[in-house]
Amino acid sequence: MKHRFHDNAIEIRGASKNFGDRVIFTGLDLRLRRGEFVALLGASGSGKTTLLRMLLGLDCIDAGAGDVATPRSAVFQEPRLVPSQRVWRNVLMGVPASRQSKDRAMAALDEVGLNGHANAWPGTLSGGEAQRVALARALILEPALLVLDEPFAALDALTRLRMQDLVRRLHAKHQPGVLLVTHDVDEAVRLADRVLVLRDARLTLDLPVGDARDPARPPGVQLRARLYAELGVTHPSQPDEQPAGAVRIPEHESI
Amino acid sequence: MTGLAASPAIQVQRSGRRQSLHVGEQSRLRRGRLVGAGSTRVMLPVLVLAAWQLASAYGLINPRTLESPLAVGQALIDLTRSGVLLDSLIASFNRAAAGLLLGGGLGLALGLVAGLSRAGERTYDALLQMLRMVPFLALIPLFVVWFGVGEEPKILLIALACVFPVYLNTFSGVRNVDPKLIEAAAVFGMTWPAIATRIVIPLAMPAILVGIRYAMGVALLSLVAAEQVNASSGIGYLALNPRAALRTDIILGVVLIYSVLGLAVDVLVRVIQHFALPWHRNLGGNAR
Numbered sequence: 001m002k003h004r005f006h007d008n009a010i011e012i013r014g015a016s017k018n019f020g021d022r023v024i025f026t027g028l029d030l031r032l033r034r035g036e037f038v039a040l041l042g043a044s045g046s047g048k049t050t051l052l053r054m055l056l057g058l059d060c061i062d063a064g065a066g067d068v069a070t071p072r073s074a075v076f077q078e079p080r081l082v083p084s085q086r087v088w089r090n091v092l093m094g095v096p097a098s099r100q101s102k103d104r105a106m107a108a109l110d111e112v113g114l115n116g117h118a119n120a121w122p123g124t125l126s127g128g129e130a131q132r133v134a135l136a137r138a139l140i141l142e143p144a145l146l147v148l149d150e151p152f153a154a155l156d157a158l159t160r161l162r163m164q165d166l167v168r169r170l171h172a173k174h175q176p177g178v179l180l181v182t183h184d185v186d187e188a189v190r191l192a193d194r195v196l197v198l199r200d201a202r203l204t205l206d207l208p209v210g211d212a213r214d215p216a217r218p219p220g221v222q223l224r225a226r227l228y229a230e231l232g233v234t235h236p237s238q239p240d241e242q243p244a245g246a247v248r249i250p251e252h253e254s255i
Numbered sequence: 256m257t258g259l260a261a262s263p264a265i266q267v268q269r270s271g272r273r274q275s276l277h278v279g280e281q282s283r284l285r286r287g288r289l290v291g292a293g294s295t296r297v298m299l300p301v302l303v304l305a306a307w308q309l310a311s312a313y314g315l316i317n318p319r320t321l322e323s324p325l326a327v328g329q330a331l332i333d334l335t336r337s338g339v340l341l342d343s344l345i346a347s348f349n350r351a352a353a354g355l356l357l358g359g360g361l362g363l364a365l366g367l368v369a370g371l372s373r374a375g376e377r378t379y380d381a382l383l384q385m386l387r388m389v390p391f392l393a394l395i396p397l398f399v400v401w402f403g404v405g406e407e408p409k410i411l412l413i414a415l416a417c418v419f420p421v422y423l424n425t426f427s428g429v430r431n432v433d434p435k436l437i438e439a440a441a442v443f444g445m446t447w448p449a450i451a452t453r454i455v456i457p458l459a460m461p462a463i464l465v466g467i468r469y470a471m472g473v474a475l476l477s478l479v480a481a482e483q484v485n486a487s488s489g490i491g492y493l494a495l496n497p498r499a500a501l502r503t504d505i506i507l508g509v510v511l512i513y514s515v516l517g518l519a520v521d522v523l524v525r526v527i528q529h530f531a532l533p534w535h536r537n538l539g540g541n542a543r
Contacts, residue, residue: 056442073443080439084457084534094443121534137443 008069009034009145009177010055015064017050024050025201027064034069034144035175037168039188042198043231048181051198052149055179069144069177073137075151079130081122081137088118091137108136111170128159135167139174146176152187164191185227189213189220197230205230322504327511330504339493344512346488350406350481351474354413359470361414362421363463369422370429370459371451380426387419392480404485416477420469428462429455461528461535468524475517 010032017024024047032038042048053059055068073094081090088105095101109115112132122130131151138146148167152160168191171178182188188195189209197205205227212223228234304324310316311323318326334340365383368375391412398408432455440450482491494509529536 058438058441071444074439076435076439078435080433080436082436082440082454082458084460084532085453086534093440093445123534141443 007033008067009036009072010066010068010179012066013064015054015061015066017047017054017059017062023201025198028202030196030203032145032177032179034177036194037171037178037180037192038194038196039180039182039192040196040198041182041185041188041227041231044183046198047201048198049149052147052179052181055145055147071141071143072145072147073139073141073143074147074149075131075134075138077150077153079122079125079127079134081125081130081133083122085122086118087114087120087122087125087133090122090133091140093137094141104140105136108140109133111139111173112136112166128155128163131155131163132166135163135170139170139176142174143176146171146178148178148180148182150182151180153183160187167191185224185231186215188227189215189223195223195227197227199230199232318503319501320503322502322507326504327507330502331508331511334493334505334508340490340512343488343490343493347478347482347490350409350489351413351478353410354477355417355470355474357410358414358417358474359421359467362418362423362466362470363425365418366422366425366463366466367429367456370426371455376426383419383422387423391416391477395480395484399484408484409481409486412481413474413477416473417470420473421463421466424462424466424469425459428459428466431462432458460532464524464528464531468521471520471524472517475513475520479513 008031010030012028012030015028015030016026028051030051040048040051050059054061054066056072056074057068071094081087082093088102088109091105091108092101095104106115106118109118112135114129114132114136117125117129117133122133125133131154134151151167152163155163164187167178178192180188180191190213192209194206194208196203199205207223207226209223210219211217212219214220215224307316307321308324311318311321311326316323322330331340334343365375365379369378369380370376394415395408395412398412402408402411436454436458437450440454445453478489479491479494482489483495486492486495490509490512494506496505
């Protein structure tokens, strides 16, 4: 089973999950190729987190079949660095100890522009720096699947843009399959090749971004409008596109 | 001030000058306060000592009730000269160290196991919480019955007293490690033993050291109690020595030694904390 889907980072068919009476998702199909950058959009409570935990092996599905390529790694909303270990040790969290491992850590830190902080304690880093360390820690494993769980949500706007560029650059270099979970439609369209929407316990939308990346041109405007509509949000700049009966929820939710 | 308010330019200038003056004044004040704080701290004890010495010298206090501070000092000097004090300190230190090692080690092991595994917690946490509430001094007669009047009951009493602070702090220290961190480590393929030794225990270390600090204090306390039961050495014995029964100078000297030891223990653990937990020092406002 493990090696049947060589090209796929994720291959899930008919996955279901309930918590008691609550259906988190049902009959969910998801395929993500290696090297592909996919964004998963969904409101809070739509089951994104549960799906993510399953992909990371922290939870299991109730029904269906799934295969996730390894190695897999993740960057979470919080950096989740070990405060008692220096930065370079944190980068090596998933790496078996060897003589060259510090050099590997330095190279990984170099990629995220933090080799000067290798010996720092995580407690002394800024939020953006800590998140870059987390990214280095995830990429050093050369993962087949990299899960990004709202990794930019806690960053300030400028740091977020820089971090997004960094992620895009490093994705192009390392080519892992990326599943980016986010609330932010603009972020999803800016980074991903394909955007999914998780709603009402299933994936209701699966759209390639293609030439719609530029938010100023018509395809970009249309794609965004469609995603906002699917998420049940009235996009501020597209009041006419709102489908009848859409529920208004805040565009950016506080986490 | 109301007259000045009519002329904003002057006001700005004045407030600017005032501000720069204020900064200088404040830093000087702060320095002054530091010195002041130090001298205030020392002042009261010195005053009390002086009053005590004067009252003793003028015969206001009966030396049988309370010897003068100078006499206490003299008693300590005599005890040091004769070597009795050093012998007593060594005997007491050995007992305290043995008890602390035994009890603290047990508390550490139990706390780690209970913190890391629900099974361990279920097995003995309730029992330990019950035992914790027993005033350990109440066990002295029982310990004498069980272990006689040698070294064992003394060391075991100190050990027993040391188990709980170390156990409780270790347990809560382990349980307070951020579960998200452990989850991340699991995602990155770390095994359970590696997570326990490289993440959980180091992060629980500050709490464990707090427990050890408490235990050291408790060891000192139980030393006093233990050494007043059929001891023939140690500082507790020194205070209760029949020959010293009427020597309030020696008793007070021993009390002084206890307080100095208490202070020393505290400083020692703070120093250990400082050097053993370099990451904890600069875990400032942006701690995660």
